Amino acid sequence: MNINGLTLNSPSLPVLEKALASGKLHHACLFTGPDGSGKTAAAVETALSLLCRAPDNRPCRTCLSCRKLLHYNHPDFRVVFPFLSEKSFQDTAKELQLRETARQAEGEKVTYRDLFLKYLSESAGELVRDPLRPPRMMSDFKDKNREITISIVRDLLEEVSMPPSESPFKVFLVAEADRMNSEAANALLKTLEEPPTYAKFLLVSSRPQRLLPTLRSRCQIVKFQPLQEADLLSYLESLPRTGGLSLRLASAFSDGSVREALSLLDPENLPLLEEALDMLEWCLSPGTQEALALSEAYSSYSFPDNVKRLRFFLLFLREAEQRNRVTGTGETGDAVERRLLSLTGRLPKGYFLRAFEKARTAMDALERKMQARLVFCAFFFSLLDKEES
Ligand SMILES: [Zn+2]
Missing domain, CATH: 1.20.272 (Zinc Finger, Delta Prime; domain 3)
Known part of the structure; x- marks a missing residue:
């Protein structure tokens, strides 16, 4: 699997690609591997392949279905990720002076609630559009207590219960799945035990040992390894040059993590x-x-x-x-x-x-x-x- 010119390093990819080509992908996959190894990008690519309408060489990235997915407005595709409660978001936003920054850009009327909702919708969009980069909310709130709560999973399961509206499948991507709290994980587990035939779950986690073992065992594991330094370097060379550190140092310093390399650059x-x-x-x-x-x-x-x-x-x-x-x-x-x-x-x-x-x-x-x-x-x-x- 090659994502925008970046060769991922995963022994599981041939199996995944074969399953996608034959239309027999398991109903739940768990993408695991270290941070920056391209797991989320591979999960988005898998979602694209499942929903693409092109007759072959899926995903084409140009059909209506692909374009909708990439703009995060496909009715049969949903992303969830851990986030802060609105209250702790407000505290952190104060600490980071986010409202002051937003007010400078957008005028005096920005409230914390506006910021909160904006963060939620923009983050899902960012994650889909450019999964090799950390979405801003993940870097802004990296060490905060972000969680996938039961209310997030309930909303998700409500969507799972409704059949797809324009595709044969409905695809649910759960980013940082290990941040599900136990109530949320148990609720999801029940659905993974008896999923509707159209539902495909793509869980992503760099700490799979923190997931419920019963949840893990329901999933086909797709394992990723740190990127090869040469693959990472040639990907960096294909990007517009931004200055800062040399590409060689950036790829050497980042221990096979594309996110780390992009952050250095x-x-x-x-x-x-x-x-x-x-x-x-x-x-x-x-x-x-x-x-x-x-x-x-x-x-x-x-x-x-x-x-x-x-x-x-x-x-x-x-x-x-x-x-x-x-x-x-x-x-x-x-x-x-x-x-x-x-x-x-x-x-x-x-x-x-x-x-x-x-x-x-x-x-x-x-x-x-x-x-x-x-x-x-x-x-x-x-x-x-x-x-x-
Ligand atoms: Zn397509």
């Missing part, structure tokens, strides 16, 4: 990459004044951005220590790579290990909602002394 993340390099540069000759200034600056930034800063810092730190990927050959126009190259091999081993550990501690602290200023102060100050290790 996202121009919005370029300042964060630069700041991660600032942190690394600071480590070479750590000073108190700069430590305070950096902590102060980071304290005003959002939680997801601060987590990214530290994640990029960890990637760069590992690279600066190992010196195995930054070669200095080719792509010399890349500012980030040039800077990284100038920092490689210059940190004492003990200090490197300490920096690694402290960065992880800081990430944990941010995730436990400690104040960014305190977290970064503690981080920088624990790294002031280069000798002690």
